[in-house]
Amino acid sequence: MFSIKEMSKTCYLLKLYIILIIVAICNFSFKIDYYKFRKLVIIVLLLLFFISSYSQRSIHLSIKIPKTIDKSKIQIFFDNGISINKLNYKCDENGMSFFTEKFYSLYAVFEVQFTDGNINYGNSFFLDDKPASIIFQSTSSSINPLSKYIIKNVRDFKNEKLQMFNTDSVERRLAREYENLNFDKINSGKYPDIQNYYFNVLLKNIRKKKIEYITANPTSYFSFYTFKTEIAWRSVISPDSLLKIFNKQFPDSFQLSDEGNLLKEFIISKNQKYNQEFALDFSVKDINNKLVALSAFRNKYFVLLHFWATWCSPCLKELPMILKIDSSFRNSGLRIISIASKSKGYNDFLNDIKKYRMNWTNIYNNQKLELRYGAYSIPRLILIDKYGKIIYDTFSLAKKDDLELNQLMEILKHNLN
Numbered sequence: 001m002f003s004i005k006e007m008s009k010t011c012y013l014l015k016l017y018i019i020l021i022i023v024a025i026c027n028f029s030f031k032i033d034y035y036k037f038r039k040l041v042i043i044v045l046l047l048l049f050f051i052s053s054y055s056q057r058s059i060h061l062s063i064k065i066p067k068t069i070d071k072s073k074i075q076i077f078f079d080n081g082i083s084i085n086k087l088n089y090k091c092d093e094n095g096m097s098f099f100t101e102k103f104y105s106l107y108a109v110f111e112v113q114f115t116d117g118n119i120n121y122g123n124s125f126f127l128d129d130k131p132a133s134i135i136f137q138s139t140s141s142s143i144n145p146l147s148k149y150i151i152k153n154v155r156d157f158k159n160e161k162l163q164m165f166n167t168d169s170v171e172r173r174l175a176r177e178y179e180n181l182n183f184d185k186i187n188s189g190k191y192p193d194i195q196n197y198y199f200n201v202l203l204k205n206i207r208k209k210k211i212e213y214i215t216a217n218p219t220s221y222f223s224f225y226t227f228k229t230e231i232a233w234r235s236v237i238s239p240d241s242l243l244k245i246f247n248k249q250f251p252d253s254f255q256l257s258d259e260g261n262l263l264k265e266f267i268i269s270k271n272q273k274y275n276q277e278f279a280l281d282f283s284v285k286d287i288n289n290k291l292v293a294l295s296a297f298r299n300k301y302f303v304l305l306h307f308w309a310t311w312c313s314p315c316l317k318e319l320p321m322i323l324k325i326d327s328s329f330r331n332s333g334l335r336i337i338s339i340a341s342k343s344k345g346y347n348d349f350l351n352d353i354k355k356y357r358m359n360w361t362n363i364y365n366n367q368k369l370e371l372r373y374g375a376y377s378i379p380r381l382i383l384i385d386k387y388g389k390i391i392y393d394t395f396s397l398a399k400k401d402d403l404e405l406n407q408l409m410e411i412l413k414h415n416l417n
Contacts (some may be wrong), residue, residue, distance in 0.1 A: 002078075003214075007258070008261045013188055014016055016076070020237075021360060046320065048152070049409070051184040051239050055306050056102050056103075056104055057102070057103055057104075057108075058100060058101065058102050058103070058129060058134065058253060059099065059100070059101055059103060059108045059128075059129060059133065060098075060100050060129075060131045060134065061098070061099045061100075061101075061110065061127060061132045061134070061154075062096055062097070062099075062132075062133045062134075063076075063089075063096070063097045063099070063110075063112070063133070063134045063135075063136070064094070064096050064097075064133070064134070064135045064136060065091060065097070065136050066095060066136060066336050067095060067138060068138045068145075069114065069136065069138075069145050069146075071091055071095075072333050073113060073115050073116060074112065074113070074114055074115050075112075075113045075311075076089055076097075076110060076111070076112055076113070077109070077110070077113070077311075078099075078101055078108070078109070078110055078111075078259055079103075079105075079108065079109040079110075080101065080103040080104055080105065080108060081103050081104040081105025081106075081108070081258070081259050082104055082105075082262070082367055083274070083309075083341060083342060083367055083370070084111075084341075085311075085341070085343075085344070086285065086310075086343065086344045087099065087313035087344055088102075088344035088345055100408070104258055104259070104262075105257075105258070105259035106221060106254070106257055106259055107126040107127060107128060107155070108126070108127045108128075108224065109124055109125070109126055109127075110122075110125045110127065110134075111123075111124045111125075112126070112134070112136075112146060113146075113147050114123070114144070114145050119148055121143070121144040121145065122144075122146060122148075123146055123147075123149075124154040124156075124157075125151065125154050125155070125156055126154065126157065126222075126225075127153065127154055127155075128153070128157070130145040130153040131153060131164075132151075132152060132153040132154045133150075133151070133152045133153070133154070133193065134149055134150075134151050134154055134233045135147070135149060135150045135151075136149045137149060137150065152236045154241060157220070157221075157222040160217070160220055160222040160223070161222070161307070163213065163217075164210065164213045164222075164226070166212070167209050167213045168206050168209035168210055168213075169204045170180070171202070171206045171208075171209050171214060172206055174202060175198070175202040175203060175205075175206060177200065178197075178198060178202055182194050182198070184413075188404070190404070195414065204236065206246040207230065207231060207236040209228075210230060210231065210393065211231060211236075211237070211245070212228060212393060213224060213226075213400040214227050214231070214245070214249070214363075215245065215249050215323070218250050218251065219399055221254070221258050223253045224250055224260075227245065227246075227250075227346075228259075231245075232263060232264075232267055234244075234319055236376050239267055239268075242267045243264075243267050243268070246260075246263065246264060246267060254280075265371075266371065269371070269372070275391050277390060278388045278389055278390065279294060279303075279382065279384045279389075279390050280294075280372055281293070281295050282292050282294050283295075284368075284369055285367050286345045286361050286362055286363050286379070287350075287362050287363065290335065292361055292363065294337075294384075294388075295366065295386075297335060297386070298386065298387070298388055299386055299387070300333075300385065300386060301333050301334065301335045301386055301417065302329075302332075302334045302335070302381070302384065302385055302386055302412075303335050303336075303337060303340065303383075303384045304322075304325065304334060304335070304336045304341065304378075304381060304383050304384075305337050305381070305382040305383075305384065306336055306337065306338040306379070306380075306381055307323060307338075307339050307340075307341075307370065307373070307379060307380040307381075308338060308340055308341070308378055308379050308380050309340055309341035309342075309343065309378055310340065310343040310348050310349050310352045311343060311344065312341075312346075312378050312379065312384065314378075314379055315378055315379040316352075316356075318350075318379050319356040319358070320356070321405050322338075322356075322358075323356060323357055325405070325409065325412065326359075327347050328359060328409075328412075329412050330414050331372070331384070332416035332417060333416055334412065334416060335360065335361070336360040336361065337360070337361045337362075337363065338353075338358060338360065338362050338363065339366060339369055339370065340362065340363065340364050340365065340369045341365065341370065342364075343379065346364070349364055379394070380394050381394050381405070381408065382392070382394075383408065383411065383412070385415065391415075392407070392408055392411050
């Protein structure tokens with residue numbers, strides 16, 4: 001497999017050969033003058049640079065699900081390297097589904113989940129641009145109906161997943177036992193000590209173990225992907241610590257890829273936000289094609305930025321509380337701006353904002369805005385006072401356990417009532 005540096009050298013030589021051919025054609029066939037020729041070479045170089053830099057690729061995948069599995073309980077998520085989206089899919093009479101999607105990372109990732117009540121079973125699959133297939137097979141396992149499958153041109157990193165599973169097995173068992181004993185209290189918002197212990201001790205210990213595995217196995221793409229999605233995106237450790245691991249642990253083939261550059265940019269942006277008091281300005285269009293600029297609210301209103309998605313269960317659970325906040329504080333000077341990630345269909349998004357009476361500013365599928373605020377982990381709420389200062393952010397470690405938004409409500413009452 002070529003390294004990034006080797007591929008760059010190959011691209012450079014290819015450009016050089018093409019230019020030499022142009023030189024020969026121009027000099028011996030057309031006899032154009034030097035200055036016109038120089039212009040032509042510059043144009044060709046720019047075109048070649050653009051083509052080689054644009055690394056969008058496509059996956060072509062077929063998935064077969066056996067008749068023994070209830071397909072209404074199947075959900076499929078796709079990570080294209082920039083965002084994670086829930087896919088809308090249909091099976092034919094043979095249980096086959098076909099996908100063609102664009103991606104921008106070293107591998108595209110499909111997460112196939114089976115939901116049974118409050119429990120999700122699933123597996124992640126890693127694909128490049130070769131035609132690929134996943135055939136799930138019937139199994140007698142009552143634990144995970146998606147555990148048996150045949151794959152072609154797909155990587156499942158089964159050994160790496162097992163090694164990581166063994167690394168954090170004790171911590172996960174302790175968290176699971178505590179969750180089983182205190183499930184209602186953890187989700188009620190009325191027991192801060194229990195919530196704090198669960199989120200900031202037990203779950204944090206699991207991720208510490210994952211970091212141990214990642215730093216011990218930095219050359220595996222599975223380690224790099226886990227670092228991106230479960231550590232960096234979830235703000236488990238400080239941005240300085242994230243950047244230190246990124247720069248010192250991973251090889252150039254990961255760091256210098258488009259995916260690596262985007263992740264590094266994300267971590268650096270988090271580092272800026274981590275020590276930042278004031279909200280970053282933006283100017284984008286909402287779903288009604290109306291320009292929305294954060295600076296327009298300055299000195300007039302408090303603003304609550306609300307990052308969510310229709311396929312995110314915790315986001316949907318939170319919406320009634322957002323509606324309550326809007327009705328309680330709109331007349332006191334609060335404005336809500338909801339930024340939704342891409343849904344499996346735009347109509348699903350429209351139906352949800354109608355269902356949950358989200359009669360405020362709505363922005364849909366603006367990945368630049370999401371990246372600007374580092375909002376890969378959703379739901380996320382950011383409260384900005386009328387002077388542009390951030391006074392509440394669920395990114396903050398101190399507020400991660402505010403599931404019922406009680407802290408947010410108290411801050412709003414103190415400032416707006």
